Amino acid sequence: MSNTTTNALREKQSLRLTIRNTLTMAYRALLRIRRTPEKLVDVFLLPVVFTLLFTYMFGGAISGDVQDYLPHVIPGMLVQAVLVMSVMTGVQMREDMDTGVFDRFKSLPIARIAPLAGALITDTLRYAIASGLTLTISYFMGYRPEGGIGYVLLAALLVIGCAWAISWIFALIGVIARSASSVQGMSMIVFPLTFMSNAFVPTETMSDTLQWFVSINPITYLVTAIRDLMNAGTIGWDFTITVVAAVVIVLVFAPLTVRAYMKRV
Structure with a gap:
């Protein structure tokens, strides 16, 4: 057997082992959630509370x-x-x-990247639950998307995909930060970016300065893409920009996160 064939088999086996270890770590994270269900409180509580609060408090105004x-x-x-x-x-x-x-993981005969990859896979379940709850609550509130179920599912997949891409940024912060509280503190930027977009208030009602910021806010493009899908059943330019931006984020931050992570473990 040639060296090329041998190396190819080793790479194939290594990839297979990495995938298996990653799925094992993802399963571990799921078991951890089952044993400590309070970790899902924010997943179940925030979508319900925020949707009801914003809609009934500001809808009439x-x-x-x-x-x-x-x-x-x-x-x-x-x-x-x-x-x-x-x-x-x-x-x-x-x-x-x-x-x-992670120190204990280092002593195990597993792929070093598996704990990181497994955590990121499990987090997609959190995004799916949050999306499903938001859409379910909105249905009982009387919202009937004109785009139809197909475009609603596509909108959910888009926002889940974008959240997964952004999670690479926070994963990098988590690896290099000094404490979990500092990670949570730096992540608070998500709230002002969302509020200073077109998510809750029409852009034309804002001041000129704020309209300018909203027009360059990446959250605005994502929200507009979701609205086009759910309310009109159309895929516009905002959808394309959002997908491209998500891909770029992964291409940039995934290698940075993996590199920083591998140095720590």
Whole structure:
């Protein structure tokens, strides 16, 4: 057997082992959630509370009627609920490193990247739960997306994909930060970015300066793409920009995160 064939088999076996270890770490994270269900409190509570609060408190003031406000606010709430969940990737990463969990992983015969990759896979479940809860609550509130179920599912997949891409940023912060609290503190930027977008208030009602910021805010493009999908069943330029931006984020921050992570473990 040639050296080329031998190396190819080793790489194939190594990749297979890495995938198996990653799935094992993802399963570990799921078991951890089952044993400590309070870790899902934010996943179940925030989408419900925020959706009800924003809709019934501001719907009449902004749109004149709660039902008229739903097509505007629900896409924005979907984006906020899921993006907030992406913060927990970095927080959980830092907590595991601080408590010595990753030190124990180093002593095991597993792929070094598996704990990081497994955590990122498990987090997609959190995003899916938050998306499903937001859409379910909005349905009982009377929201009927005109785009249809297919485009609603596509909108959910888009926001989950974008949250997964952004989670690489917070994973990097989690690896290099000094504590979990510092990760959570730096992640608070998600809230002002969401509020200073078109997620909750029409852009034309804002001041000129704020309109300029909203126009360059990446959250605005994501929210607009979600609205186009759910309310009109169309895929516009904002959808394309959002997908490209998500891909770029992964291409830039995934290698940086992996490199920083491998230095720590």
